[in-house]
Structures are given as C-alpha cells and as structure tokens.
Amino acid sequence: MESVGVYISVPFCKAKCSFCNFASDVFGAGRMEGYVARLVEEIREARVRAARMGAVLPERVDTVYFGGGTPSLLEPKMMKEIFAALRGEFVVDAGAEITLECAPGQLADATLAELLGQGLNRVSLGVQSFVDAEAAAVGRLHTLAMCLGEMERLRAAGVLDLGVDLIAGLPLQTESSWRYSIAEAVGTGSAHVSVYMLEVDGESRLGRESLAGGTRYGAGALPADEAVADWYLEACAALGSAGVMQYEISNFARQGFRSRHNVKYWRREAYVGFGLDAHSMLRMEDGVVRFQNGDELDGYMGGGVLPLLGARVEPVFVRGDEAFEEAVFLGLRMNEGVSLAGLRREFGLGLVSGLTDALVELVEAGLVGMEGERVWLTGRGRLLSNEVFERVLVAA
Structure with a gap:
C-alpha cells in the first residue's frame, strides 16, 4: 500500500539566527496556540485539497517530520492536538519514523514526554557549531556543554536516532575549529550528521551587513569560499572514515540511520506539508503535482476554509x-x-x-x-x- 510522508512546519524560534531567511520568527505563546489551531484545520482539509487538484493522498503515513523554526518550543497539549488531527485523517504506521528538529536546551521535559508517547524516535539537533564563540556569533543560544547534555538526556530517554546539523563557513570559523566540530560530531556518536556550506542570503541580517561592508554578526570574519569548499571535502572524508557515510550531498549517516523522510524528497516519493511555507508533492494519474503554502504568517492564519490559491502558492503540475x-x-x-x-x-x-x-x-x-x-x-x-x-x- 502506498504511503506518504508528512512534514509539519513550525515557524517559531526563541531567537532568530543572523544567517536565517526562513519563514520563521519570534512570537508569543498566544500566537502559537492560534497557529496550531490553524494547522489542525489544514490537516483536516487535506483530502479535499488533494481532490481539487486530482491528486492521490495516501491514507498510510510512514514518516512525520517536525521542522521549522524550532518545533520543540510547542507545548505538550499543542503536540497532542497535532497528532490527534494526523491520526484522525491518516493511519500512522506503528514503526513510522517521527523526527523532531530541536535547538539544544529548548525541549521541555513535558514536551519530550508527550512526543515519546506519540512515537518520537528521531531528533535532529541544530548545533551548527560545537565551538561556543562561533555559535554565539550567529545568534545561537547554546554552548558545547548544553549540546552534550542534551544528547545525553535524549539517549537516556530512548532516542537513539540522534543527529546533528553543522555549518561550514560560519563567521570566526577556522580550519582547526571546523575540524573540532566534526570530531565532536563523531566523538558523541551521532547517528546522523548534516553538513551545509553557509550561503549568505542577502535578505538575512548577516547578508545585509556583509553587503554593506559592516562587521556586525561577524560579517567581517567570514571564511573565504575556497576554504569552505575544502572544509566540506575534509568533512566528507573524516565522517566516512568514522563510519558516518555520505548518502546525499549534505547528509551522512551510520548504517541504518538515514533519514527516511528526507530520502522521499530525492526519490520523488509522496509527501504532504502542513503549516507556513510547507511544500508537498503528490502523485496524479499522469505525473505529480507540487504545491506549497505561502510564507506570510498573517496570510496563513486568515479565517475561513483555506483556499486552493491566495494564502497558497499556485500548484505546479509536473x-x-x-x-x-x-x-x-x-x-x-x-x-x-x-x-x-x-x-x-x-x-x-x-x-x-x-x-x-x-x-x-x-x-x-x-x-x-x-x-x-x-x-x-x-x-x-x-x-x-x-x-x-x-x-x-x-x-x-
């Protein structure tokens, strides 16, 4: 029976990273409650929306991915509401891969307990750098000690599929500090490592500062592109030597720990996204349809039944x-x-x-x-x- 992956977009953060230009920002608890209510409404409309486009929306779900933003900021009752809506519209496999993106130090015990009860079995930590000065330079709120403590806590709770994200090319980063972060990723036994080369977006705070020739946010201490490319290749070699094998341009995993959800994207398997700026791809009789929600929060939160267009970007038939x-x-x-x-x-x-x-x-x-x-x-x-x-x- 055909399955579908589900992506849940949660666009809330405790602090906005200087390099980030995603559809995410800092909002209060009241805004989160309204957003979750809207998200639940969208999940319940999913089959109507798919039918309008002539698309097939499978009933069976084998991966669920909470991304953002920092979805770990949601309260337990909000997570419970989202899963209730999902299970009301889909059949979630008992062995489904359920992933949470999490900033170190930003997952409350009660939220973790609720997620574990819902089947959480995979966490992706947004570390970016294990070097405190580099993390602080781009607005991350964690330290090395917090990262290590979070990993220990999650493993003790039974989450063994634990990954980290790293970025090559951060302000203040050097060849030796990059090697240190890679060594920490290996040494902590991370099951999965994502390695991204920083692309300075002109619309981010770091990008605007860099284009203006300023020095805030570490804009005056960005490594050269050639060095970043070398660091990426070095990471590929070092991770491979440690048994964390590359399987996609930016993704590496130990045996049996590839991201099943992300592999759907590259294999053109069905997935459906809910929330701000969420993307979807569903099968049709003669191809696929790709569609997405808009990236303006007020537009997404608008009242009434979510239209096919308007708060959403026009679908593309491929x-x-x-x-x-x-x-x-x-x-x-x-x-x-x-x-x-x-x-x-x-x-x-x-x-x-x-x-x-x-x-x-x-x-x-x-x-x-x-x-x-x-x-x-x-x-x-x-x-x-x-x-x-x-x-x-x-x-x-």
Whole structure:
C-alpha cells in the first residue's frame, strides 16, 4: 500500500539566527496556540485539497517530520492536538519514523514526554557549531556543554536516532575549529550528521551587513569560499572514515540511520506539508503535482476554509520532460546516483539519449562518475552541483 510522508512546519524560534531567511520568527505563546489551531484545520482539509487538484493522498503515513523554526518550543497539549488531527485523517504506521528538529536546551521535559508517547524516535539537533564563540556569533543560544547534555538526556530517554546539523563557513570559523566540530560530531556518536556550506542570503541580517561592508554578526570574519569548499571535502572524508557515510550531498549517516523522510524528497516519493511555507508533492494519474503554502504568517492564519490559491502558492503540475528533469537532478543528489536503465523504463529512450553528450563532458571534467548504467556525482561534482544540474537539464 502506498504511503506518504508528512512534514509539519513550525515557524517559531526563541531567537532568530543572523544567517536565517526562513519563514520563521519570534512570537508569543498566544500566537502559537492560534497557529496550531490553524494547522489542525489544514490537516483536516487535506483530502479535499488533494481532490481539487486530482491528486492521490495516501491514507498510510510512514514518516512525520517536525521542522521549522524550532518545533520543540510547542507545548505538550499543542503536540497532542497535532497528532490527534494526523491520526484522525491518516493511519500512522506503528514503526513510522517521527523526527523532531530541536535547538539544544529548548525541549521541555513535558514536551519530550508527550512526543515519546506519540512515537518520537528521531531528533535532529541544530548545533551548527560545537565551538561556543562561533555559535554565539550567529545568534545561537547554546554552548558545547548544553549540546552534550542534551544528547545525553535524549539517549537516556530512548532516542537513539540522534543527529546533528553543522555549518561550514560560519563567521570566526577556522580550519582547526571546523575540524573540532566534526570530531565532536563523531566523538558523541551521532547517528546522523548534516553538513551545509553557509550561503549568505542577502535578505538575512548577516547578508545585509556583509553587503554593506559592516562587521556586525561577524560579517567581517567570514571564511573565504575556497576554504569552505575544502572544509566540506575534509568533512566528507573524516565522517566516512568514522563510519558516518555520505548518502546525499549534505547528509551522512551510520548504517541504518538515514533519514527516511528526507530520502522521499530525492526519490520523488509522496509527501504532504502542513503549516507556513510547507511544500508537498503528490502523485496524479499522469505525473505529480507540487504545491506549497505561502510564507506570510498573517496570510496563513486568515479565517475561513483555506483556499486552493491566495494564502497558497499556485500548484505546479509536473509531467513528461519536467518530470524526467526532476528525476535526474534529485536522483543525482544522492551518492547512489541515478540508473539510466531505470530512467529509460519510466520515461522512454528518447529523453535519456539526450543526456549522453552532457554526461560524457561531465565525466571528462571529473564532475560525474559513470559505470555501466549507473551515474553519480564525484566529490568535486557535489561542490559544483548547481553547475552540473544546469548542464544536465539543458541537455535534457
């Protein structure tokens, strides 16, 4: 029976990181209560919304992912309301992967207890850096001691699928401090590690300060892009040597601890998102439909039945050539790459044949590896993935 992954967007934070331009911010408890009520309403409308677009919304749920923002800030009763709504509209597998994104030190005992009772079995800690000065420079509220304490506490509670997020390229970061954070991730026994290279968004506080030539938020102490690229490659090697194997451009895991939910995105499996700026992809008879909510909180919180458009972004129907392009560039994000034979079976000979010249050029440039029917990105190709995808999509 086909399943669907569920993403729950919680756009609330205790403090806004200087590099962040996500649809999230600092709000009071009253705003959270209203948001959860709206979220519950949206979950209950899910089947009507899918039917309007001619999409198939599976009844069975095998992954639930709370992201944000900092969803761990929600009170226990709010979590209970969300799960009640989910179980009222879907059949959540007994062995479903249920993930919570959490900032160290921002998960109350009562909320953790409620989530464990609901089946929580995976936590992703937004560490970004294990070096206190680097974390503080971008507005993170935790310290190394808090991170270590949080990991110990979660394991004691039975959460063994415990991951950390790290960012290469933070203000004040150096080669040695980056190595320290990677070593801590390994040394703490993290089951999963996500490694992102900082992209300074011009709309974030850090981005605006950097463009203006200022020094606030550490804008005057950003590492060079070349150094960040080297640190990323070093992290790939160090994590792999420690048994935390890369399986996607930014994601590494010990055996058996890949994020089942995130793998859905790269394999183009069905997922549905609820909440501010949440994205969805559902199957149709002749392709897929992608749709999302808007990123303005007031628009999302508006009264009445949520419209198909308005507070939501217009849906995009992906068929034919566009579906093929998606399968190629999303599949290439994973280390296992894509199977040309599989692409031929799904999309036909013609579209795959058009890739041949581009793939030969990319192999010669050292950006893509190719053996038989399997194609994958090399280490250098992952660094230049946008350029690779652009070349592949032009050929397709």
